[in-house]
Structures are given as C-alpha cells and as structure tokens.
Amino acid sequence: MKKLYSLVLILGLALVLAACGSNDASNPDTLVIGFVPSSDSDTIAETVEPLAEKLGEELDKKVESKVMTSYSSLVEAMGANQVHVGFVPAFGYVLASQEYDVEVILKSIRYGSGTYKAQYLVRSDSGIESLEDLEGTVWAYGDQLSTSGYLFPANELMEQFDIETAADLESGFFKGTVQSGSHDNSALAVYNGEADVATTFDDVRTNLEEEYPDIMDKLTVLDYTADIPNDTISVTADLDDELVQKIKDIFLSFNDDDEMIQIMNDVYNWDAISEASDEEYDVVRKTYEKFRENISIDDL
Numbered sequence: 619m620k621k622l623y624s625l626v627l628i629l630g631l632a633l634v635l636a637a638c639g640s641n642d643a644s645n646p647d648t649l650v651i652g653f654v655p656s657s658d659s660d661t662i663a664e665t666v667e668p669l670a671e672k673l674g675e676e677l678d679k680k681v682e683s684k685v686m687t688s689y690s691s692l693v694e695a696m697g698a699n700q701v702h703v704g705f706v707p708a709f710g711y712v713l714a715s716q717e718y719d720v721e722v723i724l725k726s727i728r729y730g731s732g733t734y735k736a737q738y739l740v741r742s743d744s745g746i747e748s749l750e751d752l753e754g755t756v757w758a759y760g761d762q763l764s765t766s767g768y769l770f771p772a773n774e775l776m777e778q779f780d781i782e783t784a785a786d787l788e789s790g791f792f793k794g795t796v797q798s799g800s801h802d803n804s805a806l807a808v809y810n811g812e813a814d815v816a817t818t819f820d821d822v823r824t825n826l827e828e829e830y831p832d833i834m835d836k837l838t839v840l841d842y843t844a845d846i847p848n849d850t851i852s853v854t855a856d857l858d859d860e861l862v863q864k865i866k867d868i869f870l871s872f873n874d875d876d877e878m879i880q881i882m883n884d885v886y887n888w889d890a891i892s893e894a895s896d897e898e899y900d901v902v903r904k905t906y907e908k909f910r911e912n913i914s915i916d917d918l
Contacts, residue, residue, distance in 0.1 A: 643699045643856035648680045649673075649865075652692045652701035653885065654761075655685065655800060662885060669872075669881045676868045677861075688799075689763030696720055702854050703865060705886065708902045709765035711850045715896065719855035723866045725894035726848040728887055732898075733847055736766035738840040739808055739816040739823070746814065749778065749841055755814035757788070758796040758807040765902060767801055770843040771817040773905050802826060809836055825887075847898050849886065866893075 651670060655662045666683045674681035684701060686692040689710040695701040697718035706714060714720035725732055740746040746755070752775070760767040772787060781787045788795045796813045798804045802825055804816035809830065820842065823833050830836075851869060853862050869891050872878035882888035 643854070644858040645861055646699075646702060648682050649677065649703065650682045650684055650701045652684050652686050652695055652704040654687075654689050654692050654705070655885075665881060665884055669878055672872075672875075672878060673865070673868055676871075677864060689761050693717070693720075693763070696852070696854050699854055699856060702857055704852050705849060706852045707763070707765045707849045708847045708899055709769045709906065710763045711852050712899055712902050712906055713763065714852060715899075720852050721855065721862075722850045722852045722894045722896055722899065723862060724851040724869055724891050725898070726850075726882075726886060726888040727890035727892050728848060729889065731848075732892060732894075733845040734766065735820045735845060736770050736817055736843040737820045737822075738771065738842075739805055739818060739837045740814060740840045741808055741811075742836055742838045744814060746840060749775065752815055752840075753779075753791055754793050756794045756796060756812075757792045758798050758804040758813035758816040760798050760800045760804050760818070762797075764801075765846050766819045766843070767804065767817055769902070769905060770846055774843055805833070805837060806830075809833060815840070845901075847902060849888075850894060850899075851891070 651666075651673070653662060653666060663683060663685050670681045670683040684695075686695065686701075689707060692701060692704050692706060693710050693714045696704050696706075696714055697720075704710075704714070704720070706720070711720065711722055715722070728734060738749070738752075746752065759771075762768045772784060775781065775791065776784070776787055779791060781791055796804075796807050798807050798816075801818040801822045804813070804818050805822045805826060807813040808816045809826075821839070823837055826833050853865065857865075870893070872882070873890050879888070879890065882891070
C-alpha cells in the first residue's frame with residue numbers, strides 16, 4: 619500500500635512538473651504568435667501558417683499562430699502570456715509596454731521607410747474639401763487601438779478644432795461613427811455610402827483595387843496625418859533573453875527568404891523587417907499622453 623501511495627505521489631509530482639514546464643512563461647513549449655487582420659481576411663490563419671512552421675523549425679519548438687479579433691484582445695493576451703510574440707501596431711505597443719512591459723524587438727519596413735502616415739478618405743463626389751468639412755459627417759474607423767485608424771487622426775482633429783473629449787469628437791463634431799473592424803472595411807464603408815470619411819493607413823485603396831477597380835477614382839485622399847512609426851513585432855516581458863534573440867535573428871533572416879517576406883507582404887504589406895527600439899515610439903507615447911486625458915483605457 620505504501621509503495622502504491624509513493625507511486626501515486628511520484629506520478630502526481632511528475633504531472634505537476636510537466637504542467638509547469640508547458641506553462642513556463644520564459645521558455646514555453648508552444649510559442650504563440652498573435653495577429654490582427656489589417657483587412658477583412660478569412661484566410662489569414664492559413665496564410666501565416668508557413669511562417670509559424672518556419673519559425674518553429676528554426677527554434678526547434680512548436681509555434682502556433684493565433685488570429686485575434688482586435689488589437690485590445692491581442693494586448694490583453696500578451697499581458698496574460700497567452701500570446702508570446704505579437705504583431706502590434708504602434709499605439710497598441712505603447713499600451714502593451716506601459717501595462718505589461720511588452721518589449722519591441724522589430725518593426726516593419728514599407729516602401730523603404732520605417733514610418734507611414736494615416737489618411738482621411740472621402741468619396742470624390744462628396745463635396746468634402748477640407749478637414750473643416752468633416753463636421754456633421756459619419757466617421758468610419760477600424761479599431762480604437764489602431765494608431766493610423768484612430769489615435770493619430772482623432773488626436774489631430776481634437777487639437778485642430780479644440781475638442782475636449784473623444785466622446786465630443788465622435789458624437790459632437792461627427793454626426794456618428796462606424797467601427798468597422800478593419801482598414802479595408804472602413805474604406806468600403808465610404809465607398810458604399812455608409813460613412814462619409816474613413817481613417818486608414820496610406821494607401822489602403824491598393825488592397826482593394828483588384829476587387830473594386832474604380833476605388834481610386836471613387837475615393838479621394840482628403841489629407842494626411844503626421845508621420846507614425848511602423849508596426850512592431852513585440853514580445854512578452856517574461857520570455858527568456860536568449861529565446862528572444864533567436865526569435866529576432868530568425869525574423870531578420872526572413873529578409874533573405876522570398877517566401878516569408880511575401881507572407882508578411884500578403885498579411886500586412888511589409889516589404890522588410892528591421893530592428894527597432896522603444897525610443898522610436900516616443901512620438902506615439904507623447905500623443906497618447908495628451909489623448910489619455912480624453913478617453914479611458916477601459917473604454918478601448
């Protein structure tokens with residue numbers, strides 16, 4: 619009986635140790651990568667699977683890709699160590715860094731640049747010719763944690779028109795809003811007459827031109843915001859430094875792998891991957907510091 623009891627204890631201890639090993643936040647058995655679609659894509663999970671497999675081969679570790687419903691859910695998942703590596707936009711990174719000590723390791727390069735602008739899209743026949751003309755219209759944006767879709771244009775409009783709160787912007791300056799879920803959907807909301815203006819990355823229309831060949835004519839760029847640092851590849855605070863360095867080196871090696879870079883281009887329009895530092899996102903941090911007085915993070 620004592621032998622049986624001892625065996626049960628040993629087996630129980632083995633199970634506990636195995637569970638602890640699988641849940642080790644510094645070096646998890648399964649590394650989870652989180653994505654949020656920038657477009658309305660039902661195939662993103664399938665598209666990124668070869669990238670996850672390649673990363674797993676190089677790390678000699680199981681890698682799982684997870685498509686999140688929003689940037690806020692991705693940030694929260696990283697804070698809970700349910701996602702270890704996240705493709706996070708600049709504003710999302712600033713929040714993740716502030717709340718959960720998430721660390722940026724890499725950034726995207728698009729068209730040879732590490733920065734981009736947000737754009738205001740209107741219908742070409744709308745008669746809207748300036749930002750002032752947006753008052754009383756309907757605004758479409760994808761996600762409140764999107765740097766180009768929401769934060770920078772919202773902050774810009776609030777400053778330019780002396781608007782005190784985000785609520786005043788959304789239901790005072792604007793007649794109403796459409797939270798579309800993606801940049802593509804925001805543009806299409808204007809294209810289809812469901813909204814008067816969309817704020818998106820520059821230039822979202824190129825993603826839609828094949829399916830909507832007249833979109834370049836029907837939608838006009840009204841204006842642009844200031845420069846925004848590009849999206850990040852960020853990691854959770856608990857990941858082992860050696861593992862983080864391996865992840866970083868592997869992603870950088872994708873610059874010489876046409877298949878992997880094509881996947882990044884298909885998913886996020888990335889042309890290359892570059893090293894990044896936290897300081898590069900201070901401009902977003904400063905924008906948020908001004909903006910956070912007008913909107914609670916709990917509202918995002």
